[in-house]
Amino acid sequence: xxxxxxKREHPNKKSRLVGRGGxxxxxxxxxxxxxxxxxxxxxxxxxxxIIKKIPKLRGYRFASFDTKPSPINxxxxxxxxxxxxxxxxxLFASNLVRKVAGKLPVVKILGTGEITTKVKxxxxxxxxxxxxxxxxxxxxxx
Numbered sequence: 001x002x003x004x005x006x007k008r009e010h011p012n013k014k015s016r017l018v019g020r021g022g023x024x025x026x027x028x029x030x031x032x033x034x035x036x037x038x039x040x041x042x043x044x045x046x047x048x049x050i051i052k053k054i055p056k057l058r059g060y061r062f063a064s065f066d067t068k069p070s071p072i073n074x075x076x077x078x079x080x081x082x083x084x085x086x087x088x089x090x091l092f093a094s095n096l097v098r099k100v101a102g103k104l105p106v107v108k109i110l111g112t113g114e115i116t117t118k119v120k121x122x123x124x125x126x127x128x129x130x131x132x133x134x135x136x137x138x139x140x141x142x
Contacts, residue, residue, distance in 0.1 A: 069106040075113020
């Protein structure tokens with residue numbers, strides 16, 4: 001037996017209380033002192049994060065969440081028989097309009113094309129030229 005081979009039966013234990021955070025040492029990755037070093041210090045409120053995730057366009061009277069009406073040209077209304085009612089329901093039934101998010105959309109009738117049949121338009125938005133063309137033939141708008 002030689003001196004350099006001797007081992008203690010109970011070696012000294014190193015007390016490691018400072019910081020507590022794995023092997024990160026003194027401040028455990030929390031930086032210096034004060035408010036930022038404390039538990040529960042959250043700089044970003046939850047609502048702010050939700051708002052930041054919403055896509056935004058800037059500008060005057062911004063309305064990104066407005067549902068835009070489904071456009072239909074006046075020329076497409078020739079599918080209907082004379083005197084029939086044109087509404088979002090009948091347009092959906094004749095496959096001219098699709099549902100948006102499971103609901104019937106708001107329909108806007110535009111003035112492109114020529115109309116040859118008298119129709120009654122209900123619950124639709126109309127452009128000025130479409131209105132003129134429908135009334136010129138003798139159709140009605142409700």
